[in-house]
Amino acid sequence: MRMTFLLPAVLVAAGYCLQARASSLTLPQALQRTLQHDTRLQAFPYQLRMAEAAQLQASITPNPELDVSLENVLGTGDSRGVAGAELTLSLSQQIELGDKRQRRVELAQQQSQLQRDNYELERLDALADTTEQYLQLLQLQNLQQWARDKIRREQAVLATAQLRSQAGNLNDADISRIKLRLIRSEIELADIKQAIESQRYRLAASWNRPPDFDAVSGDLTTLPLVPPLSELQHQLQQSTALQRYITLERVAQSELRLTDANSKADVRLSAGLRRNEASNDNALVFGLSMPLTLSDPKAGQRQAHMAEQEFLAIQHQQSRTALSLLVQQQWLALEQLRNTLHIIQTQLLPEAMQLHSLSLQGYQQGQIDLLSLLSAGEELAQAQRDVIASQSRFHLTLLELERLTGQPISLNTKTPVVTEEHKNE
Structure with a gap:
């Protein structure tokens, strides 16, 4: 069963279109490169060919055998030389009983699946x-813009001071004090730039190539709605x-049926011609x-396959329960992150922006001191950074849900979350 992996809502489901430069990489391009060059996927065509060869091998029936025997030669008396020779020429064929060929083919097909x-x-x-890796790089790019906005505010404060x-x-x-704060911010921006460079190489490693994009x-600001938990389950x-697990259980069943078939003895039929030189007769x-199967030759294998079936059934049920709980956990985490982002957007961020605006105005008028202004700037910067971190966690959690279900799970309706300071100005 082939499933289609969702291009995450961060880019495609959100309908976000960006006229990127030639050196900008899109998520579909990254995924296409991964499909073409990821080392984990390169072995599959060869494995598929080997599986097809195994099916061909399983369908082969035993070949007939030609048997030639010469008796009563090079003896003494009447058997001197070849005078009393008996030549028998026969053709024999093994007849497989118990549908052995059909069971072999069935097992090979299940193993191919x-x-x-x-x-x-x-x-x-x-x-x-x-x-x-793509989302982490996108988060770092947003943090880079966040750091630049922070430096811009601190430079404005320095100019006023x-x-x-x-x-x-x-x-x-x-x-x-202001210059020290600005220097720290510039160091932070430099660290982010270095992290971006490292992350570019981590992303490009997915297709075993050096990065050719900037x-x-x-x-990250658009949050897709998620289907109900019952639908995800x-x-x-x-x-x-x-x-x-279903395929593994079918493989075990096929192995058990093949074992039962192999426990049944095959029959060999032969027919031929005998020539007697002494009597000149044919x-x-x-x-x-x-x-003679006086005992079951496959008793041990049969018990082993039965135990394997029982073990796989237990594993299947345990995995079903564990994955179901994990899906529920991730779904609840998405709801919590959405609520958190809503509070930050509607309450924390506007309040922090207002505090910074009033503090800057008061500082310019000499009504508040520098430490209060710097504290307000830190509050605003922290609120903006919290938004970026929460947005990134939301999309990574959504990605984990898609990995678990193997299906696109976001709906068409989206909830935009505006976070950049310049969008509020």
């Missing part, structure tokens, strides 16, 4: 890993992770042979 299931899990994991200092209303210690395109039952000969 298991290879496809394994590939599908590897494919989903590879795409999810690439998307996760220098004007007050020239007027004699500010001492040099306050100027130094940035990735996307929008239904999608989970169709996921590759659980379907693979005669037809017929033969039938089969082993």
